[in-house]
Amino acid sequence: MAIDPLGPKIAEGRDSEIFEHGPGRVLRRNFFARDLTNEGRLMNHVRAHGYPVPEVFDAGDGWLVMERINGANLIDSMRKTVAGVRAAGRELARLHVQLAKIPAPDYLVAAPGDAGEAIVHLDLHPLNVMTDDRGSVVIDWANAKRGVAEADVANTWMLLKAGQVQGKLVDRLVVLFGRRILTGAFLSKVDRAAAARQLKAVAEWRAFDRNMSPKEIALMNALVAKAGI
Numbered sequence: 001m002a003i004d005p006l007g008p009k010i011a012e013g014r015d016s017e018i019f020e021h022g023p024g025r026v027l028r029r030n031f032f033a034r035d036l037t038n039e040g041r042l043m044n045h046v047r048a049h050g051y052p053v054p055e056v057f058d059a060g061d062g063w064l065v066m067e068r069i070n071g072a073n074l075i076d077s078m079r080k081t082v083a084g085v086r087a088a089g090r091e092l093a094r095l096h097v098q099l100a101k102i103p104a105p106d107y108l109v110a111a112p113g114d115a116g117e118a119i120v121h122l123d124l125h126p127l128n129v130m131t132d133d134r135g136s137v138v139i140d141w142a143n144a145k146r147g148v149a150e151a152d153v154a155n156t157w158m159l160l161k162a163g164q165v166q167g168k169l170v171d172r173l174v175v176l177f178g179r180r181i182l183t184g185a186f187l188s189k190v191d192r193a194a195a196a197r198q199l200k201a202v203a204e205w206r207a208f209d210r211n212m213s214p215k216e217i218a219l220m221n222a223l224v225a226k227a228g229i
Contacts (some may be wrong), residue, residue, distance in 0.1 A: 003029075006021045016031060017031070025057065025066065026068045027064070027065050030062045032062075034062060035061045036059045037061075039142060040058070043066070051098060051138070052135060053139070053141075054068075054137060054139060069139070070132055072131060074091065077131040085181045086185040087185075088126060088185070089182040089183065089185025090186070093187075093190050094189070097189070097190070099119055099120075099138075103117060111146060112198075112204065113154070114148045114198065115147065118149045118152075120145050120148070120152035121144050122144060123140055123142070124156050125160065150195045150198045151198040154202045156186070158202060158223060161219060161220075161223050162220045203221060203223070
């Protein structure tokens with residue numbers, strides 16, 4: 001059964017839109033009417049294990065009601081210094097390590113890469129990490145599956161390397177410089193060699209994502225080639 005928002009739209013992404021939905025709550029509606037019940041169950045599952053995620057109050061076919069996070073994403077909230085960018089990269093790695101310790105529920109489907117029993121978010125990049133007075137909060141669990149944690153790290157590695165930024169040349173150059181520092185700090189706190197072994201499988205999976213541009217796919221393949229996989 002569809003559900004109507006109680007307030008105005010406050011954000012829109014590639015596959016969903018977010019509305020105010022009463023005090024401290026938001027309604028997320030999926031453009032493709034995909035059932036979000038298991039996504040909501042998973043968010044409350046990891047929350048019960050102490051992982052920082054919005055509380056989910058209800059979910060159904062194409063919609064999800066959850067706690068509103070009043071904060072900025074990791075990129076916007078970090079200090080725009082070399083030390084600040086490195087700290088953000090280490091925080092991203094810490095969130096991966098913490099998630100890898102939580103057992104996957106049996107309703108999750110298998111992820112790309114080797115078989116495993118860890119929860120893999122598969123979209124854990126800085127724009128999906130919000131910060132508020134509690135610290136980091138991870139959002140957007142639409143891609144989450146069951147697999148090996150190294151595949152999740154490989155996916156984030158690819159997104160950090162291949163994700164394209166629009167804007168003026170000087171802005172793109174600044175982002176490129178910051179991206180290298182961020183990625184280096186992230187990889188310094190994870191098992192880089194193990195993640196590299198998952199890059200090919202993850203790149204093949206990502207190539208079917210309609211949101212990935214040909215340039216981004218080419219950059220992912222170049223990362224696989226450089227890693228020698």
